[in-house]
Amino acid sequence: MTNIAHPPACPARAKGFTLIEVLAAVALLALGVLSLGVLQQQVLQRNFAALHESQAWFLLQDIAERMRASGGGSAYLLAYAAPAPTPTQNCLSQICNAESLARWDLAAWRAQVEELPEAQGQVSSAGAGFYTVAIRYGAAQRELSLRFEP
Secondary structure, eight states: OOOOOOOSSOOOSSSOHHHHHHHHHHHHHHHHHHHHHHHHHHHHHHHHHHHHHHHHHHHHHHHHHHHHHHOOGGOOOOOOSOOOOSSSTTTTEEEEEEHHHHHHHHHHHHHHHSSTTTOEEEEEEETTTTEEEEEEEETTTTTEEEEEEO
């Protein structure tokens, strides 16, 4: 009879991974995925902040251009706390005088400003023929302003 050597039932060095090694690898992987999720959330928040800032700058330039086109003037003055003016005429379908056009422009502008989160807009006189338009928005009430001469 030939003597066949069998491998030992439990070798001194087993090949493969132990349970602790697998748990450590899974924990590291979970930490990496969690970090990516947090990073993604921060990126989205900053993207929304940049979007809101871009919209605010557009709205500042919009009312400044409206004032320049109509000749500007004190008819456009509007404080943060003041309610939006109610237009007396539809200036899209009718010819309006300067005051009616200012009310129309301010009502349309204020409606667009209020689409930003927690936003308010104002138009104030900066003296010497200059005006300042400003928008506060967001939970931190960040303020952007534009000074111009119509």
